[in-house]
Amino acid sequence: MTTPFLALDLPKVEANIARLRTRLAALGGTLRPHLKTAKSVEVARLLFDGGSGPITVSTLAEAEAFADAGFTDILYAVGIAPGKLERVTALRRRGVDLVVLLDSVEQAAAVAEAGVPALIEVDCDGHRGGILPGDPAAARIAGVLGGNLRGVLTHAGESYFSYSPAALTADAEAERQAAVRVAEDLRAAGHEVPVVSVGSTPTAHFAADLSGVTEVRAGNFVFFDLVMAGIGVCGLDDIALSVEVTVIGHRPGKGWILTDGGWMALSRDRGTAAQPVDQGYGVVTDLDGRPYPDLLMTGASQEHGILSVRPGSGAALPDLPVGTRVRILPNHACATAAQFDEYHLTGSGVVWSRIRGW
DSSP states (O other): OOSSEEEEOHHHHHHHHHHHHHHHHHHTOOBOOBTTTTOOHHHHHHHTTTSOOOEEESSHHHHHHHHHTTOOEEEEEEEOOGGGHHHHHHHHHTTOEEEEEEOSHHHHHHHHHHTOOEEEEEOSSSSSSSBOTTOTHHHHHHHHHGGGEEEEEEOOGGGGGOOSHHHHHHHHHHHHHHHHHHHHHHHHTTOOOOEEEEOOHHHHHHOSOOTTOOEEOOOGGGTOOHHHHHTTSSOGGGOOEEEEEEEEEEEGGGTEEEESOOHHHHOSOOGGGGSSSOOTTEEEEOTTSOEEEEEEEEEEOSSOEEEEEOTTOOOOOOOOOTTOEEEEEESOHHHHHTTOSEEEETTTOOEEEOOOOO
């Protein structure tokens, strides 16, 4: 197989899925996995033991592909642009219960006219869009939606910047309380609110209470990555995704090893740069997944990667001759996977395709 390519460790994926399932089962939570990370029908099947179940997507291309594969309960969890409603209604005519997301009266009017069910987005931490708990806009939006109101949704995006179990648990509780409060306010105003949707990979793993919540969304957890490891959600050994690259040269005077995998393979995501431990563009491992001591991908141009020892480390640069293959654990699994069309399952020769486009 020509490098660079996307390598996927299936046993680790299965273990990651089992871990979250077990945790949510103990809390009485229902998982609606977010497939924006994997964008793979095969990975989705793993989440439902070969079947189909409720899923979350980030693009209509995903919704269409998963609908073609038999998934009929789909949440499109990006604020709806009215110009996309024609594709939404086309899927609904096919028998797909596709639900959209919004946070404004303008969106609600377009959605109501199209007869599409929607969730109202709630802002629980100032991370992105949504209405604040207590904002009377929720009732106005619900009034415009009428019978198309399906429920409320929030996402604790700021949990990606918490660095202790206590902080992550607090993020999860704040996320729950925000969604439940808006749902209760709307019910008090006479609206039916059957769905209360929360979730992110960090909060799904640290929630202590899911009272009032009907479903939990998480996506990154199937693969994990260095950002998740950096905040303590997983360990390096849990990261199931890597990019296999080949050594193509050396610059001894600079302490560099050059590879054929640059930012076109790993992406430009430097999510760990803001963390206590900066992992560069990724941690370097051998083909069995064992990290080389303090060896990072520290630089990237379009098709070249630079491997060097972590600044300040006393580790020695390993002897990796030209032609040696290594793997890079990514900062952000979603961004790195997005650079490729397919996954190569390690040790099996099996290839799974990925969904691309919008």
